[in-house]
Amino acid sequence: xxxxxxxxxxxxxxxxxxxxxxxxxxxxxxxxxxxxxxxxxxxxxxxxxxxxxxxxxxxxxxxxxxxxxxxxxxxxxxxxxxxxxxxxxxxxxxxxxxxxxxxxxxxxxxxxxxxxxxxxxxxxxxxxxxxxxxxxxxxxxxxxxxxxxxxxxxxxxxxxxxxxxxxxxxxxxxxxxxxxxxxxxxxxxxxxxxxxxxxxxxxxxxxxxxxxxxxxxxxxxxxxxxxxxxxxxxxxxxxxxxxxxxxxxxxxxxxxxxxxxxxxxxxxxxxxxxxxxxxxxxxxxxxxxxxxxxxxxxxxxxxxxxxxxxxxxxxxxxxxxxxxxxxxxxxxxxxxxxxxxxxxxxxxxxxxxxxxxxxxxxxxxxxxxxxxxxxxxxxxxxxxxxxxxxxxxxxxxxxxxxxxxxxxxxxxxxxxxxxxxxxx
Numbered sequence: 001x002x003x004x005x006x007x008x009x010x011x012x013x014x015x016x017x018x019x020x021x022x023x024x025x026x027x028x029x030x031x032x033x034x035x036x037x038x039x040x041x042x043x044x045x046x047x048x049x050x051x052x053x054x055x056x057x058x059x060x061x062x063x064x065x066x067x068x069x070x071x072x073x074x075x076x077x078x079x080x081x082x083x084x085x086x087x088x089x090x091x092x093x094x095x096x097x098x099x100x101x102x103x104x105x106x107x108x109x110x111x112x113x114x115x116x117x118x119x120x121x122x123x124x125x126x127x128x129x130x131x132x133x134x135x136x137x138x139x140x141x142x143x144x145x146x147x148x149x150x151x152x153x154x155x156x157x158x159x160x161x162x163x164x165x166x167x168x169x170x171x172x173x174x175x176x177x178x179x180x181x182x183x184x185x186x187x188x189x190x191x192x193x194x195x196x197x198x199x200x201x202x203x204x205x206x207x208x209x210x211x212x213x214x215x216x217x218x219x220x221x222x223x224x225x226x227x228x229x230x231x232x233x234x235x236x237x238x239x240x241x242x243x244x245x246x247x248x249x250x251x252x253x254x255x256x257x258x259x260x261x262x263x264x265x266x267x268x269x270x271x272x273x274x275x276x277x278x279x280x281x282x283x284x285x286x287x288x289x290x291x292x293x294x295x296x297x298x299x300x301x302x303x304x305x306x307x308x309x310x311x312x313x314x315x316x317x318x319x320x321x322x323x324x325x326x327x328x329x330x331x332x333x334x335x336x337x338x339x340x341x342x343x344x345x346x347x348x349x350x351x352x353x354x355x356x357x358x359x360x361x362x363x364x365x366x367x368x369x370x371x372x373x374x375x376x377x378x379x380x381x382x383x384x385x386x387x388x389x390x391x392x393x394x395x396x397x398x399x400x401x402x403x404x405x406x407x408x409x410x411x412x413x414x415x416x417x418x419x420x421x422x423x424x
Contacts, residue, residue, distance in 0.1 A: 003112055003113050004112075004142050005110070005112045005142060005143075005234050006110070006111040006112050006113075006114070006117065006140065006141070006142060006168060007108055007109065007110065007111065007140070007141060007142070007143065007144050007146075007147040007238070008096070008108070008109040008111050008117075008120075008121065008124070008138055008139065008140045008147055009102075009106060009107075009108055009109075009138070009139045009144070009147040009148050009150070009151040010092055010106065010107050010108075010109060010124055010125075010128070010136050010137075010138050010151075011105060011106040011136060011137050011138075011139075011151050011155070012085075012088060012105035012106065012134050012135070012136050013047075013134075013135040013136060013137060013155065013163075014044065014045065014046050014047060015044070015081065015084075015085075015104065015105035015134070016034040016043070016044035016074075016076070016081055017032040017033075017034060017044055017045065017046035017049075018046075018133075018134050018135060019077070019080055019081050019084045019134070020032055020034065020074050020077070020080075020408055021046075021133075022084065022132070022133035022134065022411075023408075023409070023411045023419045024408075027072060029048065030046075030048070030070065030071075030072055031045075031046055031048035031049035031052070031069060031070065031071040031072070032045070032046040032048075032049055032071065032072050032073075032074065033045050033046075033049050033053055033066070033071055033072075033073050033074070034073075034074050034075075034076055035059050035073060035074065035075055035076060035406065036076060037076065037252070037253055037402050038253055038255060038402055038403045038404075039059050039073075039075055039403055039404065039405060039406060040058065040059060041056050041057060041058045041059060042054070042055055042056060042057050042059065042062070043055070043056075043076070049069075049071050052065060052069045052071065053065065053066070053071065059073065073406050074406050074407070074408055075403075075404035075405060075406040075407040075408075076404065077404075077407055077408050077410065079386075079410050079413045080408065080410055080411060080412060080413065081104065082104070083412045083413050084132060084134060084412065085104045085105060087131065087132045087412075088105075088107075088128055088132050088134055088136070089101050089107055091124075091127055091128045091131050091132060092107055092109060092124060092128065094127075095120070095123065095124055095127060096109040096110065096111060096114075096120075096124070097109075097110055097111075097112075097114075098110040098238055100238045100239045108144055108147065108238055109124075110238050111140065117140050117166050117168065118140075118164060118166050121138040121140055121164035121166060122138075122162065122164050124136070124138055125137075125138055125162075125163050125164060135163070136163070137151050137154040137155045137158070137163045137164070137165075138151065138154060138163065138164045138165070139151030139152070139153065139154050139164075139165050139167075140164075140165070140166040140167070140168060141166075141167045141168060141173065142168055142232055142234065143229040143230075143232065143233070143234045143235070143236065144186075144229065144234075144236045145185070145186050145187075145226055145229035145230055145236070146167060146173065146229060146230060146232070148185075148186040149167070149176055149177070149180060149184070149185065149186070149204060149230075150165040150166065150167045150176065151165070152180070152184055153165045153167075153176050153180070170232075173232070174205065176204070177203065177204040177205035177208055177230065178203060178204075178205045179203075180203060180204040180205075181193075181202070181203060181204070182196055182197075182201055182202060182203055182204055182206065182207050184204070185204050185207060185226060185230065186226070187222060187223070187226050188207070188223075188226065192219070192223070195218075195219065199218075204230055207226065207227050207230055208227060208230035208231045209231070210227050212224045212227050212228050215227050244282040244283070244284050244351065244353065245278075245282060245284075245351065246351055247347060247348065247349055247351065248275050248278050248279055248286075248347070248348040248351065249275070249345065249346070249347045249348075250271040250272070250274045250275040250278075250345070250346050251271065251292075251343060251344065251345035251346065252267070252271065252343065252344070252402055253342055253343050253402065254267065254341065254342055254343065254344075254400045254401075254402075255399070255400055255401050255402050255403035256399070256400060256403070257295075257296070257340035257341065257342055258340070258341045258342075258400055259337075259338075259339070259340055259341070261331075261332070261335050261337075263398065263399075263400045264293065264331060264335065264341060264344055264400075265328055265331060265393065266393060266394070266395050266398055266400070267344050267398070267400060268291060268324075268327050268328060268331050268344050268346060269324050269327070269328065269391055269393035269394050270394045270395070270398070271344065271345070271346040272320065272323050272324045272327045272346050272391075273320055273324070273390055273391055273394050275323075275346050275347075275348050276318060276319075276320040276323055276324075276348075276374075277378065277381075277386075279318050279348055279351070280318045280374055280378055281378075283353060283354070284318070284351040284352065284353060285316035285317055285318050285351065285352055285353070285354060285366070286313060286316065286317060286318065286323065286348040286349070286350070286351055287312065287313055287316050287349065287350035287351070287352065288310055288311065288312055288313065288348075288349040288350045289310070289311045289313065289323060289326045289327055289330065289346070289347070289348060289349070290308055290309070290310045290311075290330075290345075290346070290347040290349055291308060291309060291311070291327050291330040291331050291334070291344070291345070291346055291347075292306070292307070292308030292334075292344065292345040292347075293306070293307065293308075293331065293334060293335065293341055293343070293344045293345075294306035294307075294341065294342065294343050295339050295340055295341055295342055296340065296342040302340055303338070303339055303340075305336060305339045307334040307336075308334065308345075309330045309333055309334050310330075310349065311326045311327075311329065311330045313326060314364060315364050315365050315366055316352055316354075316365075316366065317366045317370075318366070318371070318374055319366065319370045319373075319374060320374065320377070320391055321391065322370075323348070324391055324393060327346055328393070331344075377389050384415075385413055385414055385415065386413070
């Protein structure tokens with residue numbers, strides 16, 4: 001007789017804000033917000049900041065409010081968040097048989113057949129906190145949807161639960177279902193809540209008891225699976241590793257409007273450097289490159305212009321030098337003087353794996369020495385930090401870069417910004 005599957009969802013608490021606090025113990029109880037690209041709007045809040053600041057509020061409009069309530073603002077430090085995420089996931093992987101990394105701050109774990117689930121949940125939480133400084137919540141259940149719900153309860157009632165909730169027991173599961181609004185169920189948003197409410201479905205328990213076939217006909221198979229999962233029937237497996245992407249995109253808003261070609265060339269070369277790193281990380285080759293540029297679209301006083309072009313590569317390649325050369329050539333074709341450009345985008349298209357394509361008998365292919373050179377380039381940048389080696393056209397500190405005036409240190413990814421502790 002096969003054992004019932006058991007899933008855990010491990011979710012970091014207010015991840016971006018928690019990352020900023022790891023190396024700033026003086027901010028342990030200080031309210032924090034994290035801002036979007038170019039310090040535009042609020043995209044993350046600590047628990048202490050939530051009563052005073054809404055998600056998405058523009059930073060320039062709420063500066064006075066932040067000062068009034070002693071809220072500290074940070075620019076998005078994606079390098080720090082990405083590195084801390086990898087550390088969290090590594091700790092989780094060391095404690096469970098299998099893990100599915102669901103997002104930058106949460107992962108599903110397979111706990112099927114493991115005894116002492118509550119103790120394991122507390123161990124995961126304590127080990128992640130001890131090794132990374134990031135607090136997490138752990139929800140345990142027989143389905144992924146219920147594990148999400150258990151995790152939500154663990155955070156909502158953290159003082160009573162200690163951050164770990166196990167609802168493999170039907171009595172505990174039913175209590176959580178009865179006391180959870182249907183809008184809090186994974187995959188049910190505000191619009192779906194209104195439709196379900198019209199059917200008398202107000203709580204997660206109501207959805208669990210609803211007829212799955214009726215839900216499927218009225219809405220979709222997704223809502224049907226959600227209802228079945230809430231009822232304890234597993235419909236979602238732990239996902240296998242994602243297949244290689246078929247397209248890779250890198251785009252950014254400039255920190256200021258650009259009117260000259262040269263700084264836009266630098267930006268395109270910088271974006272291509274990052275896109276080619278992602279390309280080689282999944283062991284793919286690129287057949288086509290698309291480059292786009294555009295002006296700001298919302299200022300009525302600025303002239304509007306947007307254009308893009310696709311370039312065929314001479315052969316499938318992952319050589320950043322050849323890709324950059326193609327991208328710069330494409331940019332020169334679409335650039336028009338007299339406009340104030342706000343954004344550039346680089347896309348790698350028609351991706352393939354080595355050996356998966358059939359080229360023309362007389363067409364060239366990427367030389368072996370170029371492949372070896374790219375391997376060495378990536379190895380050096382992994383060991384010594386991104387950008388240690390880069391294309392000559394990629395500047396170190398461009399004035400067009402994304403505006404991040406409130407950026408914290410890269411404590412874990414740059415040698416000159418390591419955490420320092422003063423002894424007194």
